[in-house]
Structure formats: C-alpha cells, structure tokens
Amino acid sequence: MNDGKDNAYTMRLAQAGHIGDGKPAKADTVISQYTDDREDGIGHELILPPDIRSAVDRFLTERDHADALAAHGLNPASKFLMTGRPGTGKTSLAALISRRSGLPLRTIRLDRLLNGLSGKTLENIGILFDRMRFVPCVLFLDEADSLLCSRRGRDDVSEMRRATSLLLQRIDDWNPMGILIAASNMPELLDPAMFRRFDLRISMPAMTGNLAEEIIMLRLDEIGMRLDGRHFENAYEWGSRLTPALIVRTVDGLARETIIRGGDVIDVDELGRRFGRLAAGQMRDE
Ligand SMILES: Nc1ncnc2c1ncn2[C@@H]1O[C@H](COP(=O)(O)OP(=O)(O)OP(=O)(O)O)[C@@H](O)[C@H]1O
Ligand SMILES: [Mg+2]
Numbered sequence: 001m002n003d004g005k006d007n008a009y010t011m012r013l014a015q016a017g018h019i020g021d022g023k024p025a026k027a028d029t030v031i032s033q034y035t036d037d038r039e040d041g042i043g044h045e046l047i048l049p050p051d052i053r054s055a056v057d058r059f060l061t062e063r064d065h066a067d068a069l070a071a072h073g074l075n076p077a078s079k080f081l082m083t084g085r086p087g088t089g090k091t092s093l094a095a096l097i098s099r100r101s102g103l104p105l106r107t108i109r110l111d112r113l114l115n116g117l118s119g120k121t122l123e124n125i126g127i128l129f130d131r132m133r134f135v136p137c138v139l140f141l142d143e144a145d146s147l148l149c150s151r152r153g154r155d156d157v158s159e160m161r162r163a164t165s166l167l168l169q170r171i172d173d174w175n176p177m178g179i180l181i182a183a184s185n186m187p188e189l190l191d192p193a194m195f196r197r198f199d200l201r202i203s204m205p206a207m208t209g210n211l212a213e214e215i216i217m218l219r220l221d222e223i224g225m226r227l228d229g230r231h232f233e234n235a236y237e238w239g240s241r242l243t244p245a246l247i248v249r250t251v252d253g254l255a256r257e258t259i260i261r262g263g264d265v266i267d268v269d270e271l272g273r274r275f276g277r278l279a280a281g282q283m284r285d286e
Contacts, residue, residue: 084204087245212239
C-alpha cells in the first residue's frame with residue numbers, strides 16, 4: 001500500500017488526467033481490455049432521499065480534502081457498495097459519482113474477466129487490479145454477486161472460490177486514488193466477508209409517494225411536458241409501489257403518445273391508471 005502522502009500526490013496527477021506512464025487514463029489498453037467506458041446511467045439528476053444524498057456528498061467531499069487527510073496519514077473513502085432492486089438507480093449513481101469526482105467510469109466486463117480456462121480468471125483479476133493502481137478511474141463492478149458470492153456451501157471449490165478470495169484481497173489493497181463501486185441486486189448472495197471492506201454501503205431506498213412525485217416532476221421537466229388532471233394523489237400513491245425505472249419508462253411512454261396527438265399536457269388520471277396496472281402486475285409476479 002502507498003502511504004497517505006503518496007496517494008494524495010497520485011490523486012492530484014489523476015485529477016490532472018495523467019498518471020504513471022504519463023498516458024491519459026482513457027487510452028490505457030489493459031483497462032480497455034477488461035472494462036467498458038459506456039455510461040448506462042442517466043444523464044439527468046437522480047432523485048435520492050436526503051440521507052443517501054448526504055452520504056454520497058460526504059464520500060465525495062473527502063476526495064477534495066485528500067491533502068489534509070494525508071497530513072494525518074489518512075486516505076479518503078474510496079470503496080462504495082450499493083445494493084437494491086433492479087431499476088433503483090445503482091448504475092445511474094455510479095455514473096453520477098464518476099461525473100462528480102472527475103474520474104472516468106470504467107465498468108468491468110465480466111464476460112472478459114471470467115474465463116473457463118484454469119487459472120485465467122485469477123490472472124485477469126490480477127492484471128486488471130494491478131493496472132488500476134496506476135490508472136485513476138471509477139471502477140464499477142456491476143452484478144458483484146456473480147464474483148463476490150458466498151464461498152460457503154459452493155461446490156465449485158477451486159476457480160470461483162479462489163477468484164472471490166483474490167478479489168477480496170484486491171479490494172483490501174485498493175489504491176484510494178481511484179473509486180471502487182460494487183453493485184448488486186442480490187445482497188443475500190454476497191460473501192459476508194466483503195461488506196466491511198467497503199467504506200460506504202448504501203441500500204437503495206424503498207420508494208415513497210414523495211419520491212415518486214419528485215421523479216415524475218423531474219422527468220416531465222426534462223422532456224418539456226406538463227401534468228393535468230385531478231387525481232395527482234392516485235398517481236403518486238401507485239407510483240410509490242414501482243421502481244424509479246418503471247416510473248420514468250411509463251411517463252416517457254405516455255408522453256410519446258401525447259406528443260404524437262399534438263399535445264404537451266399529460267393526463268394524470270391516465271398516468272395513475274397505468275401505474276396501478278403495473279403495480280398490480282408487479283405484485284402478481286412477486
Ligand atoms: N433515483 C432515481 N431518480 C430518477 N430516476 C431514476 C432513479 N433511479 C432510477 N431511475 C431511472 O431508472 C433508469 C434505470 O436506472 P439504473 O439503470 O440506474 O438502475 P439499476 O439499479 O442500475 O438497475 P439494474 O439493477 O437493473 O442494473 C434510469 O435511467 C433512470 O431513468
Ligand atoms: Mg444497473
């Protein structure tokens with residue numbers, strides 16, 4: 001591990017976009033081999049409850065004070081685990097952290113990292129994480145449960161077990177000049193040993209009527225539409241039983257129909273009905 005001062009210096013280099021071998025992070029061929037620079041998250045603002053928003057703010061603020069922390073031999077928090085149902089904003093939050101930290105987002109390509117050949121997965125993890133020590137990124141491990149699943153009771157004794165152990169070690173050795181983000185829809189599958197390795201652990205919030213209202217209003221504002229009707233509470237109440245992704249998708253669908261009919265005002269009663277049908281379908285699936 002580097003000491004704190006070293007890290008603060010490297011972090012400044014990282015923020016300047018050059019590091020180690022002097023090449024910009026984007027051009028790194030090893031990193032490109034195992035990760036993607038696609039941004040799947042949204043471009044718009046995420047609506048998060050105040051406690052999560054302030055936890056993320058604190059996490060990012062520490063990076064602005066890397067020098068002060070280093071003077072006391074401390075590093076800023078740099079490892080972040082988020083769990084939550086599909087469509088609750090995990091990928092979008094990783095993209096937001098990348099934008100706000102100024103570090104490029106690199107999503108691990110599990111199809112490249114995992115390899116059936118004996119020892120190859122371990123070698124790939126080693127190569128990627130070695131390189132990460134010199135290239136400042138937000139490294140995003142989506143579907144973390146596939147790599148960090150519990151080693152207990154698994155019959156694939158050798159390769160995947162060792163891959164999980166190696167990854168846990170590499171997470172311990174993570175260089176705080178970068179940010180490591182892991183996300184999972186299935187936290188119950190995660191190896192218990194991994195939780196304490198993350199500085200910040202967030203479980204994406206359950207939806208509430210207020211959050212649903214904020215997400216609807218933000219989305220309408222972004223696409224230049226308005227709401228009309230009487231039963232706003234219905235829409236918010238039904239919306240509170242959906243995920244943010246379903247809310248945005250339903251608003252967008254109704255907006256497209258409205259625009260094609262030549263309007264820019266969305267019928268809130270119809271929006272509530274659609275949310276209601278989706279929520280009922282979702283409950284049947286559960
Ligand atoms: N908190 C939120 N505020 C506003 N919009 C959101 C929020 N969460 C999700 N969305 C909307 O849902 C879409 C999908 O979100 P995202 O892909 O980030 O979810 P996810 O948790 O990564 O899902 P998965 O587990 O399926 O990968 C986003 O593009 C955005 O439109
Ligand atoms: Mg995602």
